[in-house]
Amino acid sequence: MRSGDNRATRTAPAADPRDIPDATVARLPEYLHALHTLGEGGHRTVSSEALAAAAGVNSAKLRKDLSQLGSYGIRGVGYDVEVLRQQISDVLGLARHHSVALVGVGHLGQALAGYAGFANRGFAIAALFDVADETVGTELGGLRVRHLDELPIVVTAERISIAVIATPPVAAQTVADSLVKAGVTSILNFAPRVLDVPDNVDVRKVDLAVELQILSFHEHRKSRGADPREAA
Amino acid sequence: MRSGDNRATRTAPAADPRDIPDATVARLPEYLHALHTLGEGGHRTVSSEALAAAAGVNSAKLRKDLSQLGSYGIRGVGYDVEVLRQQISDVLGLARHHSVALVGVGHLGQALAGYAGFANRGFAIAALFDVADETVGTELGGLRVRHLDELPIVVTAERISIAVIATPPVAAQTVADSLVKAGVTSILNFAPRVLDVPDNVDVRKVDLAVELQILSFHEHRKSRGADPREAA
DNA sequence: CCCTGTGAAATTATTCACAGCA
DNA sequence: TGCTGTGAATAATTTCACAGGG
Numbered sequence: 001m002r003s004g005d006n007r008a009t010r011t012a013p014a015a016d017p018r019d020i021p022d023a024t025v026a027r028l029p030e031y032l033h034a035l036h037t038l039g040e041g042g043h044r045t046v047s048s049e050a051l052a053a054a055a056g057v058n059s060a061k062l063r064k065d066l067s068q069l070g071s072y073g074i075r076g077v078g079y080d081v082e083v084l085r086q087q088i089s090d091v092l093g094l095a096r097h098h099s100v101a102l103v104g105v106g107h108l109g110q111a112l113a114g115y116a117g118f119a120n121r122g123f124a125i126a127a128l129f130d131v132a133d134e135t136v137g138t139e140l141g142g143l144r145v146r147h148l149d150e151l152p153i154v155v156t157a158e159r160i161s162i163a164v165i166a167t168p169p170v171a172a173q174t175v176a177d178s179l180v181k182a183g184v185t186s187i188l189n190f191a192p193r194v195l196d197v198p199d200n201v202d203v204r205k206v207d208l209a210v211e212l213q214i215l216s217f218h219e220h221r222k223s224r225g226a227d228p229r230e231a232a
Numbered sequence: 233m234r235s236g237d238n239r240a241t242r243t244a245p246a247a248d249p250r251d252i253p254d255a256t257v258a259r260l261p262e263y264l265h266a267l268h269t270l271g272e273g274g275h276r277t278v279s280s281e282a283l284a285a286a287a288g289v290n291s292a293k294l295r296k297d298l299s300q301l302g303s304y305g306i307r308g309v310g311y312d313v314e315v316l317r318q319q320i321s322d323v324l325g326l327a328r329h330h331s332v333a334l335v336g337v338g339h340l341g342q343a344l345a346g347y348a349g350f351a352n353r354g355f356a357i358a359a360l361f362d363v364a365d366e367t368v369g370t371e372l373g374g375l376r377v378r379h380l381d382e383l384p385i386v387v388t389a390e391r392i393s394i395a396v397i398a399t400p401p402v403a404a405q406t407v408a409d410s411l412v413k414a415g416v417t418s419i420l421n422f423a424p425r426v427l428d429v430p431d432n433v434d435v436r437k438v439d440l441a442v443e444l445q446i447l448s449f450h451e452h453r454k455s456r457g458a459d460p461r462e463a464a
Numbered sequence: 465c466c467c468t469g470t471g472a473a474a475t476t477a478t479t480c481a482c483a484g485c486a
Numbered sequence: 487t488g489c490t491g492t493g494a495a496t497a498a499t500t501t502c503a504c505a506g507g508g
Contacts, residue, residue, distance in 0.1 A: 017453040023477060029445040033424060047489065056426040060479055067491055075485045075490045092445050093452025100444070107346050111339035117424060117441035123448075162447055185454060186447040192265060192349060194288040202450045204443050209349035211436050212332070213261040213324050215394055215418040216355075218434045220325025221249040222417060255499060279467065291467095292501055299469055307468045308508045468507085475500070485490085 024065045030055045035085045047078035099126035101160045103175050104167030127154050155182035162186045169193040256297045262287045267317045279310035331358035333392045335407050336399030345372050359386050387414035394418045401425040
């Protein structure tokens with residue numbers, strides 16, 4: 001890549017978000033969480049070494065990551081916990097409040113709807129959808145479950161841009177199509193199904209069984225461990 | 233790492249698992265799933281192009297991945313669906329049946345316990361643990377929820393090597409310690425907490441809020457899109 | 465010819481190691 | 487002196503592009 005030509009970021013508070021590598025973005029939430037914990041513990045500043053340990057990464061990686069977003073630590077001291085927290089929040093777009101639609105109120109959907117971690121971190125479930133007669137109309141966390149048919153109206157009216165799909169796999173693509181048409185541009189998909197969406201829509205997939213299969217591989221590898229020197 | 237000293241794998245059907253890159257391992261379950269779907273659809277063979285499309289990756293990557301595990305496709309034709317399915321299963325260690333312990337039977341834990349995707353793909357939840365009086369002793373999917381105190385005995389007795397942590401964050405490290413002591417060597421952690429475990433234990437973390445925060449970043453980036461030439 | 469398998473090139477990510485500021 | 491920020495080195499991953507077998 002061309003380097004050194006975006007001189008625009010001289011004293012900018014944060015770098016152009018387009019330039020932040022995916023790998024870094026994926027770690028920012030972890031840093032944010034660690035900072036939150038440190039802040040609660042009364043720490044005003046933190047070194048890259050300490051923050052890295054709290055987030056479970058090595059300190060060179062942490063510093064490189066933070067440098068991507070133009071963050072200025074204090075040499076000889078470390079980072080101001082509160083300032084850094086604010087900066088990461090800004091880059092992640094967490095200042096803005098996000099309304100999230102949740103489609104599929106089965107077991108997993110119910111768990112997600114009640115997941116404290118969402119509300120805590122600026123994501124409010126604003127609408128719930130399902131198709132089952134026994135589910136539609138019930139209340140969950142103060143929200144009435146609506147029929148999927150209402151999705152286009154509600155999502156459009158509430159300007160919801162992020163949605164979570166927790167439906168059975170067979171319904172996922174149809175739901176995604178409907179969400180996209182209603183203006184959603186980010187989807188978190190729990191259904192084990194590859195979704196086909198336009199380029200401007202981001203999809204992240206979480207497949208619980210896939211995670212276990214990856215662990216299974218490592219188990220398998222370990223039990224084959226004829227060579228105990230392995231881990232280098 | 234030294235290479236070339238475990239000559240045992242001469243004509244072995246699959247390459248030494250130690251040599252398969254992580255990025256590839258993470259995709260194998262997706263290929264497996266796609267193959268399953270194709271098999272049900274009556275396909276006997278499949279080209280790298282078609283399988284890649286079904287799995288949502290590009291075909292060069294797919295071929296490179298499959299070549300890592302020594303898989304032999306048929307030039308001019310493609311891969312035998314059944315053979316490839318078997319081969320990936322073997323590499324992932326799915327031939328062996330895996331008993332899984334689930335700790336934390338809250339909303340999320342209940343959803344996980346009932347998740348069809350686990351049982352479907354060779355993972356049987358073999359034990360449930362919690363500490364809440366109103367949960368311990370209840371039945372869930374034919375299994376009695378046991379008190380956390382019983383964890384060491386049960387996990388050891390049933391030779392459980394894979395566990396899922398779905399407890400509140402504050403309990404996660406204690407639970408992990410206990411699991412490790414009882415012989416568990418792979419942990420899937422849903423609690424938003426960095427776990428400290430010995431080197432021989434693999435941990436995979438799934439943080440639902442992190443996924444949303446990553447989506448939030450992309451939303452933020454999109455809405456900043458002052459420059460339509462973007463990708464440059 | 466079609467489609468796999470794979471070297472080589474390109475890109476991306478991680479780690480090292482140290483100059484330089486507080 | 488201690489710790490950040492970052493070039494440079496290394497490693498991992500992806501993509502290209504094509505030789506060669508069926």
